[in-house]
Amino acid sequence: MSQRLSGVFPAVVMGLALAAQAPAQAPTLQEQLAAQYKLVKMGSDTSGVSVVDKGTLLAVQKGGILAVPYADKTVLTTKYEGGTVHAPNAFMVTGRQKLFGHFSQTQSQGQTTHLFQTGEKVYPSKLEVKLEKDEVVMEVVACDQCNNTDPPTANKAQVAFVFPKGSLAKASAGDVEDTIGQLLSITDDSQGQDQGQGQQQGGQDQGQGQQAQGQGPGDQQQAQQQAPETIQMGMTTDQVQGALGQPAKVVNLGPKQIYVYKDLKVTFFNGRVVDVQ
Numbered sequence: 001m002s003q004r005l006s007g008v009f010p011a012v013v014m015g016l017a018l019a020a021q022a023p024a025q026a027p028t029l030q031e032q033l034a035a036q037y038k039l040v041k042m043g044s045d046t047s048g049v050s051v052v053d054k055g056t057l058l059a060v061q062k063g064g065i066l067a068v069p070y071a072d073k074t075v076l077t078t079k080y081e082g083g084t085v086h087a088p089n090a091f092m093v094t095g096r097q098k099l100f101g102h103f104s105q106t107q108s109q110g111q112t113t114h115l116f117q118t119g120e121k122v123y124p125s126k127l128e129v130k131l132e133k134d135e136v137v138m139e140v141v142a143c144d145q146c147n148n149t150d151p152p153t154a155n156k157a158q159v160a161f162v163f164p165k166g167s168l169a170k171a172s173a174g175d176v177e178d179t180i181g182q183l184l185s186i187t188d189d190s191q192g193q194d195q196g197q198g199q200q201q202g203g204q205d206q207g208q209g210q211q212a213q214g215q216g217p218g219d220q221q222q223a224q225q226q227a228p229e230t231i232q233m234g235m236t237t238d239q240v241q242g243a244l245g246q247p248a249k250v251v252n253l254g255p256k257q258i259y260v261y262k263d264l265k266v267t268f269f270n271g272r273v274v275d276v277q
Contacts, residue, residue, distance in 0.1 A: 030129045032173035035256035040123035049154045055123040059187040065116040067155035081162035114155045121146035134168040136161045174275045235273045
């Protein structure tokens with residue numbers, strides 16, 4: 001008995017050691033996109049539907065995404081493929097109206113389908129990666145406050161980003177985000193603050209420019225000869241800040257962070273650089 005136990009314990013210890021040495025499983029494409037796009041939380045009361053918790057704010061870059069009132073049970077899918085928006089055609093919309101009575105009801109109340117225009121702001125409400133179809137499907141809800149929509153509508157839409165056959169399984173999160181950004185780019189609602197900061201920065205730059213004029217040729221030559229800072233994959237947030245300084249903006253999405261500089265965007269995952277744009 002003791003001999004059999006003595007043979008079991010080393011095997012258990014070896015198994016635990018191998019498990020400890022096994023590399024951590026890389027995050028899936030679904031997980032990486034979920035870290036990039038925070039979903040909005042909606043709620044309703046006697047006044048209607050409203051945003052309870054804001055999600056990642058997106059700006060529509062190309063018009064043509066077909067939206068319906070939030071109360072509708074059916075969402076028509078707009079496809080984005082090859083840089084082109086393919087909204088459902090009039091025949092499909094008419095067919096859905098006849099098939100689902102609630103379409104006629106919402107229209108009688110003055111609520112109809114709506115095509116999102118370039119510049120309108122929306123929140124993501126659902127995100128799903130469909131590798132078998134080479135599609136990333138995102139549902140969005142209008143940010144009525146950002147769009148100055150009165151009375152609010154909370155229009156919703158569904159967009160299927162279609163990728164070439166067999167390519168989505170091999171695509172990186174950055175590639176997928178770039179494709180999504182062609183139609184729905186990440187933005188914010190602090191344009192006024194950014195403008196004020198830009199004016200302040202402009203004044204600082206002007207003052208620095210005047211100071212530079214007072215420098216001698218030797219000082220200017222020394223500044224020109226300084227080696228450019230290098231950002232590499234795997235660097236930590238502290239290393240990047242040490243090289244580039246404090247970012248103008250930080251987008252915090254849990255395990256994923258984005259440092260936005262004047263002409264550079266550095267993406268971190270679990271504190272390490274995974275993408276530079």
